[in-house]
Amino acid sequence: MADKMFKNSLKRQMLKMTLIPLTLMTVAIVAVSVSVVRKSITDQIRKELINDAELVGFTFDKFYNGDFRLVEGDDGEMSIYKGDQPLNGDDTLMAQLSSTLNIDVSIFYNDTRLLTTLSDSSGNSAVGTKAAAVVKSEVLDTGEAAFYDNVLVYDARSFAYYKPFAGADGSVMGMIGVCRSSEDVQKQVFRYILPVIGICLVVAVFFGVIMVRFNKKLAERIFKMDRYMNKLAGGEFDYEMPRELMQEDDEIKSLAHDGKKMARALKMLVEFDALTELNNRRSADKKLSEVRLRMVEMGMKYCVCIADIDFFKKVNDTYGHEMGDEVLRMVAAKLKNGMVGKGFAARWGGEEFLLIFDNRELDIAKRELSMIMDDVRTIYVPDTDRQITMSFGLTAMIPGESTDEALSRADANLYEAKEGGRNQIVCK
Secondary structure, three states: OHHHHHHOOHHHHHHHHHHHHHHHHHHHHHHHHHHHHHHHHHHHHHHHHHHHHHHHHHHHHHHOOOOEEEEEOOOOOEEEEEOOEEOOOOOHHHHHHHHHHOOEEEEEEOOEEEEEOOEOOOOOEOOOOEOOHHHHHHHHOOOOOEEEEEEEEOOEEEEEEEEEEEOOOOOEEEEEEEEEEHHHHHHHHHHHHHHHHHHHHHHHHHHHHHHHHOHHHHHHHHHHHHHHHHHHHOOOOOOOOOHHHHOOOOHHHHHHHHHHHHHHHHHHHHHEOOOOOOEOHHHHHHHHHHHHHHHHHHOOOEEEEEEEEOOHHHHHHHHOHHHHHHHHHHHHHHHHHHOOOOEEEEEEEOOEEEEEEEOOOHHHHHHHHHHHHHHHOOOEOOOOOOEOOEEEEEEEOOOOOOHHHHHHHHHHHHHHHHHOOOOOEEEO
8 A cells, every 4th residue: 555655656756757857868968968078079189180190290300301211121121211211120209209199100101010109918019010991092092191080000999190191202102190099088088978977967866855855846846947958958048947946046046047057058069160150050950940930920031142162172271271260260250240130140061151131132132242252352361362252152032932942042053153253142
């Protein structure tokens, strides 16, 4: 009888109503956090490995004059030289770089390691081993540097960056490889995510204790808090917080304030592009859905534009990705300022941007877009005379059509602008 009463008790119902969704929400937040942290760390490691490879190349150029070359000794053994300096057997410089930068360094002739700091658990050097087949095909055969976040390096999964180098005749002779063990990276991810898991567990237990102590009224408040947090987990960051959560001066009120802070933080993380500080594609898709609804319900007119930076790949290739990022930021600032009072600007992907003009006919939107285009033309790659221009594909949204149809038309106009010489607006 007691067991039956307990099964139907308010405490148990409260536990069912809140702990199950709370557990699911905690798992979701932890999963998202792990994914976000891992991506962030991967991006950081990519930048670090690229910089480390550049540093290794610079250091060898600084200490050893001349080109890399391969010399066959009297005993048939192959030695790698830089200028007149043999590198085989003298890895002091590489060992110092490896220890200082906390990476492993290898110098390859073709895809074979002739000099490396890599060794197995028994201390056997990896000299003579080969790079993964994918590295050979994507780096040596193309002559382009590449980053990998899950490549096999001497029988261990690793994060690695390979940079080809040329011999005296200018042809690709080999490559410099730098890597970090994936196991080390996973440990780093775990260190960052452990506090998040701890916080989630503490919050879950806290909710359970409060629920048992404060009966039905508290159960209702917790239920509403749970619903609010689920809205946040579902991406509804502008969802209004229930007043009941703020009526008592207690922990729930404090959690509600934290929920607001988290909503703002998550909104910035999920809806905004970190590099340009513009809205990202996710929020742009949401905005397009809202626009289509207003067209049907209120008869408002909208124009949509897809814009692309001209020859952006050349900027990256010539001046480096950091300069490319700076150009993206400058262009984004011009677009954001140009769209104030006119509509909405978002980063659509890569060097593409989406502009939505609110309540405007096509000819008015084109005139306003021309002023934005002129403003973009004032941008130059810093400390150079290279002007930045953009191509624009503009179209009016038609009531009843899908957003994909309007975007497809804008994209076709952008393609025509590109094919027609760039630095122009095509609108149809």
